[in-house]
Amino acid sequence: MDAVLELRHICAGYGDQPVLEDVSLVIPRHRVVGLVGESGSGKSTAARVAAGLLTPTAGEVLLDGQPMAGRRSKADCRKVQMVFQNPEGSLNPKHRVGRALEDAMVFHGTATRGEAREKARRLMARMELPADAPDRLPRSFSGGQKQRIALARALAVEPELLIADEATSALDVSVQLKMLELIRALKSERNLTILFISHDLGVIRYVCDDVVVMRAGRVLEAQPADAFFRRPQTEYGRELLDSVPRIDF
Amino acid sequence: MDKNVILGVEGLNLYDRAGNQLVKDVSLSLRAGETLGLVGESGSGKTLTLRSLIGLLPEGIREKCAARRDNPNCAMIFQNPMSALDPLCPVFRQLCEVIELRQKTNPAETRARALALIRRLSLPEALADTDRLPGSLSGGQCQRLLIAMALSCDPEVLLCDEPTTALDVTVQKQVLALIRELQRERGFAILFVTHNLAVAAQVCESLMVMRQGEIVERGPARRLLTAPCHEYTKALTGAILPVPEREA
């Protein structure tokens, strides 16, 4: 199978605290893989390893079939873009937000300085952000607006793999649905592959082809989404589905 | 304003530096023990409304209102847990400091109360001995710490801005149950902002729907979610992504 990214028997942690224990994960090209599970189980940590931001203590990371060791090249960095769980952290508070997109595009060579401004404006408009958004500072945006800016920044450099860590959690359901549709459209337009981390199982069911469940630093199960939502293989998977809040008056 | 209102505002208008109106003529009020939900569009002014109620508006936002009732005994769970914690202070210590400040407890008592909260929120107990900086916790762990800090204040009004977005559904269920249990015990009122309409349905008696700075609809949670009147509320309930029951 053609995988954009593969984690093989990864162990990783922070300092002397282990977090991931023997985590294996395949992200096939042009698919959306959902990563769900317990809070604190290591989903963001696995994402950091995949993005090359955290070096595993054991195991292998393959990007486009190539083992990654040491610092990644600039080209490899562009291939994997991450939208962080905390959108504030990835925006410079002193710069207008349009600049974050423009700098990223120029740095990765996906646009010249001259083209970047217009391209950033168009991308932000597609995210349903206000027209004056590119010229405003991060702090003047609501939580959900910041999330869309972070998503726009990641997409601006035309990655192969988009890692979205709770990237739509601050959006109202109607804007969220539009963003998910946009993500799906971009997936076909740009041949994008996505690792989608979310606690919202309705969202996961809507966008994901496959579902991977994590708990306490381990992968418990991985299967196609429709199979997972019908018949989870583990007790914890069943517990998750049974805990989804529902509107039942 | 009705004398039973413990926190509220009438005809609230908020403007930014350039004079753009961000919140238009919003009125809301809370009585003791009541649970009111605020749902709606991203960027519609929910967080700014909450901030105005507790007198914590960001710099540069101008405010006008017809009447208001303040309450010194409010606690707020902020929307972005990672940036709401002091990044340079270990989390258990932050929790202890809040307890000490608000409850005037001695060190042994403070520690015991902090530990009890940590346990009730399923956070690692090891935090009490090997304390860690907020940056070294997961998103959901930070969020639960903020919830612990807010609950430890023993507030009259708890304002929650997206308090469970970073929690998996099983932990979310526990946390919501805990908040409701404490509400029954202590009788505080809750103003609950959420994008999750199913969570709103479970927690709130009545709901208000906000769009572009205005309240477009309000009513009992059940009526509003099952028979919405306003077009926007209909669009919102229509955009819910369901999870069907699994096969038995």
Ligand SMILES: Nc1ncnc2c1ncn2[C@@H]1O[C@H](COP(=O)(O)OP(=O)(O)OP(=O)(O)O)[C@@H](O)[C@H]1O
């Ligand atoms: N920088 C860090 N230093 C030390 N420990 C960390 C650090 N970041 C995360 N951890 C710990 O690693 C574990 C896994 O964290 P991670 O952020 O990967 O969880 P998660 O599955 O993304 O959780 P959530 O759903 O709450 O975001 C947690 O116990 C957390 O406390």
Ligand SMILES: Nc1ncnc2c1ncn2[C@@H]1O[C@H](COP(=O)(O)OP(=O)(O)OP(=O)(O)O)[C@@H](O)[C@H]1O
């Ligand atoms: N400090 C600020 N300065 C100027 N404008 C601001 C500021 N904070 C928020 N705004 C603007 O005010 C409007 C309301 O923001 P608010 O944060 O209250 O929205 P919200 O309803 O909480 O949205 P979300 O659900 O996305 O968190 C938004 O259009 C936002 O861009």
Ligand SMILES: [Mg+2]
């Ligand atoms: Mg995380």
Ligand SMILES: [Mg+2]
């Ligand atoms: Mg908000």
